[in-house]
Structures are given as C-alpha cells and as structure tokens.
Amino acid sequence: MEKTQRKVEHIYSQLQHHNPLDSGGEFLPFMLVSKGKRLVARxxxxxxxxxxxxxxxxxxxxxxTLMSRDTEEALPVLYPPLRNVIGGLTFSQLIRVLKDLTAESLTTYESLTLACQNKFGLSLLYALLSQGEKLLSSGVPLEPSIGDFETWTDIIFQVAGQLSQCSLVEPLLLPSNLLTLFCRYLDKRTVHQLKSNMESATGFLALPS
Structure with a gap:
C-alpha cells in the first residue's frame, strides 16, 4: 500500500505540473480525453x-465543457469513484460543490439543462442531492457554515424546477431517496411531476426509500 501510495502521489504531482488553465484546473486538459478520464478514475x-x-x-x-467535449462518452468511468467521494462530503463541502455545479458560467438554468440531458451530468447531480438527503436524515450534527441551509433550499428549488420541466435522460443510477428529499420542500403537484419525469427516463418506478 505504501508503494502504491507513493506511485499515486508521483502521478498526481506530474499532472499538477501541467497547468495551462487558471483556477486550479490542472486536471481539466487530461479529462477532455478518454485516456485521461480513465487515469483520473483509477x-x-x-x-x-x-x-x-x-x-x-x-x-x-x-x-x-466536459460534457460537450465527451465525444467518446467516456465520462461515466468517473462516476463510481466520484460517487464515493461525494459519499464522504460534509454538508458544507456538499454545498460548495453544488454551488460549483449551478454557477452562472452560462446561466444557472442553462447549466442545469445541459446536466439533465447528459447521463453523467444527471447522475452526478442525483448523487449530490442524495448525499444531502442522507446527511439531513442521519441525525448527525451537520455543523453548517453561515448561509448553507439557505443556499441548499435555493438549489433544491432551482433543480426541482429544471427536473420537472425538461426531458430527462436515463441516469447511471437513480438514488431511492430523491423523492423523500423533494417531499421536504415541494408541493404535491411538483413532486408528482418530478416522479413522472424520473419514471419516464428510467422505465421503472422512482419510489421513495
């Protein structure tokens, strides 16, 4: 394990030497090609x-950018390891990641629309929302930062509005606790529309856990 860890750290340091983009995006060029996605996934x-x-x-x-450049549809290889990372997020970390996903680089709704029309993007969004529901229902103190709950509520309404209006692709995985999450915040009519959209995309019932 120590040998493996040293090798991993060496590979990581080599990737960090290539930084043609700002904001710490040294991995982005590698993830624009399928071999890079597989390397990062490993x-x-x-x-x-x-x-x-x-x-x-x-x-x-x-x-x-990743979705538009994924001509070989290799992004799903990143989903299992990223889902494991998401499963270890604290509530404040989760909020920061969701804010990244819904940032207005295009506009909030354009960005979410693209995610909902991409198998990997929608699956990643579902995984993040599912982790939020797990944290909220766990009974463990969340220790949120100032404004986290307000941001979380805003994001839920943004995402729910988009999911209920657009045609969804079939996700890699549909977490069973999503409807439970939406029932916390939304009226019955919106939840019914969300349930209908999820079922039409997956071909099976999206029952709450």
Missing amino acids: LLPFLKHDTALKILRIVTSNLP
Whole structure:
C-alpha cells in the first residue's frame, strides 16, 4: 500500500505540473480525453479526501465543457469513484460543490439543462442531492457554515424546477431517496411531476426509500 501510495502521489504531482488553465484546473486538459478520464478514475480511490474533493470540484465547475467535449462518452468511468467521494462530503463541502455545479458560467438554468440531458451530468447531480438527503436524515450534527441551509433550499428549488420541466435522460443510477428529499420542500403537484419525469427516463418506478 505504501508503494502504491507513493506511485499515486508521483502521478498526481506530474499532472499538477501541467497547468495551462487558471483556477486550479490542472486536471481539466487530461479529462477532455478518454485516456485521461480513465487515469483520473483509477487515481481517485487512492487520493486523500481533500485532493479527491479538489478533483470533484474541478469536474463540477467545468461540467458543461466536459460534457460537450465527451465525444467518446467516456465520462461515466468517473462516476463510481466520484460517487464515493461525494459519499464522504460534509454538508458544507456538499454545498460548495453544488454551488460549483449551478454557477452562472452560462446561466444557472442553462447549466442545469445541459446536466439533465447528459447521463453523467444527471447522475452526478442525483448523487449530490442524495448525499444531502442522507446527511439531513442521519441525525448527525451537520455543523453548517453561515448561509448553507439557505443556499441548499435555493438549489433544491432551482433543480426541482429544471427536473420537472425538461426531458430527462436515463441516469447511471437513480438514488431511492430523491423523492423523500423533494417531499421536504415541494408541493404535491411538483413532486408528482418530478416522479413522472424520473419514471419516464428510467422505465421503472422512482419510489421513495
């Protein structure tokens, strides 16, 4: 394990030497090609949490670019390791990642529309929302930063509005607790529309857990 860890850290340091973009996006050029996506996917399980979180934020911050350039549809290879990273997020970390995903680089709704029309993008969004519901229902103190709950509520309404209006692709995985989450905040009519859209995309019932 020590040998593997040293090798992983060496590869990571080599990737960091290539930084043609600002804002810490040294991994973005590698993830624009399928071999780079596979390399990052293999590295992620061995990286420390803070480093893996940094890569997750690079992905969410640049999701429209990654999706538009994914001609070989290789992005799904990143989903399993990134879902594991998401499963270890605190509430405040989750809020920061969701803010990256819904940032107005295009506009909030254009960015969300693109995500909802992409198998990887929608799956990543579902995984983030599912983690939020797990944290909220766990009974463990969330220790939020100032404004986290307000931001979370705003994002839920933004995402719900988009999911209920657009035609969804089939996700890689549909978490069973999403409707439970939406029932916390939304009226029955909106929840019914969300349920209908999710079921039409997946071909099976989106039942709450």
